[in-house]
Amino acid sequence: MSIEPVIELEIPARAEYVGLVRLVVSSLASGRRALAEERIDDLKLAVSEACTNAIEAHHDVDADERVLVRCAEADDRLVVSIRDKGPGFDPDSLPEHPPVTDPDRLNFERGLGIPLIRTLVDEVSFDSSSAGTSVRLVMFCEPVSFDDEIDLTLDDLAEPDLG
Amino acid sequence: MSIEPVIELEIPARAEYVGLVRLVVSSLASGRRALAEERIDDLKLAVSEACTNAIEAHHDVDADERVLVRCAEADDRLVVSIRDKGPGFDPDSLPEHPPVTDPDRLNFERGLGIPLIRTLVDEVSFDSSSAGTSVRLVMFCEPVSFDDEIDLTLDDLAEPDLG
Amino acid sequence: MELGLDVEEQDGTTVLAVRGEVDVYTAPRLREKLVELVSQGKYKIVVNLEGVDFLDSTGLGVLVGGLKRLRSHDGDLTLVCTQPRILKVFEITGLTKVFAIHDTVEAAVAG
Amino acid sequence: MELGLDVEEQDGTTVLAVRGEVDVYTAPRLREKLVELVSQGKYKIVVNLEGVDFLDSTGLGVLVGGLKRLRSHDGDLTLVCTQPRILKVFEITGLTKVFAIHDTVEAAVAG
Numbered sequence: 326m327s328i329e330p331v332i333e334l335e336i337p338a339r340a341e342y343v344g345l346v347r348l349v350v351s352s353l354a355s356g357r358r359a360l361a362e363e364r365i366d367d368l369k370l371a372v373s374e375a376c377t378n379a380i381e382a383h384h385d386v387d388a389d390e391r392v393l394v395r396c397a398e399a400d401d402r403l404v405v406s407i408r409d410k411g412p413g414f415d416p417d418s419l420p421e422h423p424p425v426t427d428p429d430r431l432n433f434e435r436g437l438g439i440p441l442i443r444t445l446v447d448e449v450s451f452d453s454s455s456a457g458t459s460v461r462l463v464m465f466c467e468p469v470s471f472d473d474e475i476d477l478t479l480d481d482l483a484e485p486d487l488g
Numbered sequence: 489m490s491i492e493p494v495i496e497l498e499i500p501a502r503a504e505y506v507g508l509v510r511l512v513v514s515s516l517a518s519g520r521r522a523l524a525e526e527r528i529d530d531l532k533l534a535v536s537e538a539c540t541n542a543i544e545a546h547h548d549v550d551a552d553e554r555v556l557v558r559c560a561e562a563d564d565r566l567v568v569s570i571r572d573k574g575p576g577f578d579p580d581s582l583p584e585h586p587p588v589t590d591p592d593r594l595n596f597e598r599g600l601g602i603p604l605i606r607t608l609v610d611e612v613s614f615d616s617s618s619a620g621t622s623v624r625l626v627m628f629c630e631p632v633s634f635d636d637e638i639d640l641t642l643d644d645l646a647e648p649d650l651g
Numbered sequence: 652m653e654l655g656l657d658v659e660e661q662d663g664t665t666v667l668a669v670r671g672e673v674d675v676y677t678a679p680r681l682r683e684k685l686v687e688l689v690s691q692g693k694y695k696i697v698v699n700l701e702g703v704d705f706l707d708s709t710g711l712g713v714l715v716g717g718l719k720r721l722r723s724h725d726g727d728l729t730l731v732c733t734q735p736r737i738l739k740v741f742e743i744t745g746l747t748k749v750f751a752i753h754d755t756v757e758a759a760v761a762g
Numbered sequence: 763m764e765l766g767l768d769v770e771e772q773d774g775t776t777v778l779a780v781r782g783e784v785d786v787y788t789a790p791r792l793r794e795k796l797v798e799l800v801s802q803g804k805y806k807i808v809v810n811l812e813g814v815d816f817l818d819s820t821g822l823g824v825l826v827g828g829l830k831r832l833r834s835h836d837g838d839l840t841l842v843c844t845q846p847r848i849l850k851v852f853e854i855t856g857l858t859k860v861f862a863i864h865d866t867v868e869a870a871v872a873g
């Protein structure tokens with residue numbers, strides 16, 4: 326598997342440019358026959374959430390800062406990374422929401438971005454420090470994907486049929 | 489007039505990515521109310537021609553080279569520059585085609601890109617050396633534009649009516 | 652990026668039809684519109700998402716905020732949505748349990 | 763980026779309907795198709811550009827090359843195009859004087 330040359334898109338850290346990032350990512354993803362439309366939508370939403378966070382991270386820092394989006398295409402995957410120079414955060418200690426059945430849930434308008442990202446893409450990793458954050462999203466393109474693996478039942482995991 | 493922050497898009501020097509550049513430029517241009525749809529198409533075509541040249545300039549050099557597209561938005565204009573690291577050329581000494589009425593015209597499939605660019609945008613400048621070429625395209629966005637000026641007849645240029 | 656927001660009254664219910672992309676850039680306009688409607692005393696609101704091409708967590712947050720606001724006036728905010736890719740965002744986040752989501756404006760207005 | 767190329771015979775003329783964007787990436791496919799048609803002895807070709815969203819100088823070059831090839835067989839390549847933004851490219855380059863450009867496939871086939 327060779328990683329193909331990369332597309333880089335650098336935008337001002339401003340809300341109005343997130344749509345452009347979505348456009349670029351979904352255009353690249355649409356070029357991949359192996360990626361179903363539904364998964365393109367998933368990647369687009371995940372990238373949009375990560376970009377929104379990157380832009381918001383700069384609100385407290387410097388409005389002239391920029392967000393860098395890199396898209397690398399390989400035979401079997403699309404990798405999108407979103408880098409900001411915001412203050413950083415710890416993705417493993419985010420507050421949890423009350424359960425959706427709790428009336429108190431309505432007090433939380435935020436905090437859905439990262440849970441969405443985690444659900445939508447095949448792999449996500451965060452690299453965050455006080456110098457900034459880099460979020461790396463991976464979407465596999467091959468027909469036989471992650472989903473199939475997850476759908477394995479315990480029976481499938483039993484001893485192979487040697488017949 | 490303040491020049492707004494810039495969008496940068498860097499692509500591999502490959503034909504398949506020119507469409508992405510068009511998409512980005514026309515998306516940015518569509519955000520400008522003052523720019524008529526027809527002029528967005530003009531800018532899109534001019535950028536596409538310049539990108540095509542940039543990519544072709546790399547064919548003889550290094551296929552791993554990259555093309556950088558920068559879009560700057562100001563109140564009254566959109567500026568798109570396309571930079572390559574190809575061998576450079578002299579835009580002022582390009583061969584001319586036979587007139588379209590000459591049957592020999594059919595022997596020339598190429599050489600239409602730069603004439604198109606010159607006609608389509610409001611301003612174009614080339615900065616070319618053996619280290620590469622940068623093409624800068626300017627499209628004015630204000631309703632009162634270049635076209636109106638060019639449409640002036642000799643009468644309009646006569647002495648002002650002081651009445 | 653344009654966000655279309657069209658308001659219509661139907662049988663004492665306010666139907667807000669949203670068109671376009673709801674994201675961090677456009678969601679503030681949706682929020683303002685909801686606040687405006689509540690301040691006009693519209694406490695039964697149906698948000699029609701059938702014309703929405705894209706909805707992110709910022710958009711979800713605005714809808715949650717709107718629901719909260721309306722509930723505090725004993726009102727309600729319900730949704731019209733049949734598009735799988737938009738429904739999916741509500742499903743993943745569990746918000747299908749928070750919002751009443753209808754297939755048609757008629758069903759939503761009938762409550 | 764897809765380029766649609768559909769071939770149809772009409773009254774002894776070959777109609778090639780092009781859909782999508784014709785640029786440096788897709789133009790080679792258009793060129794190959796024209797070469798293929800000529801090698802099959804199709805010397806009267808109408809290229810229908812009504813489905814084309816974008817056409818650049820590479821596309822123009824391929825059409826000029828096609829016309830030259832057909833003329834050398836005493837054939838012809840004519841165009842169908844009414845879209846202003848596509849026509850404009852022919853006008854600026856003066857190629858409206860090189861190609862016969864028709865409003866409809868019927869007119870082009872009738873010659």
Ligand SMILES: Nc1ncnc2c1ncn2[C@@H]1O[C@H](COP(=O)(O)OP(=O)(O)O)[C@@H](O)[C@H]1O
Nearest residue numbers: 378379382411413414435436437438439440458
């Ligand atoms: N790139 C980032 N830089 C700094 N903080 C971040 C970044 N991404 C996320 N965070 C932090 O994580 C929190 C949760 O993010 P998220 O789940 O996307 O929800 P929301 O953005 O709506 O708050 C954010 O509020 C923010 O404090």
Ligand SMILES: Nc1ncnc2c1ncn2[C@@H]1O[C@H](COP(=O)(O)OP(=O)(O)O)[C@@H](O)[C@H]1O
Nearest residue numbers: 541542545574576577598599600601602603621
């Ligand atoms: N960025 C560039 N780098 C090097 N040479 C260039 C560049 N742009 C244009 N040229 C030269 O100018 C010529 C004319 O360009 P153009 O009018 O676009 O027509 P075409 O690309 O079809 O030849 C090209 O063939 C090439 O030799």
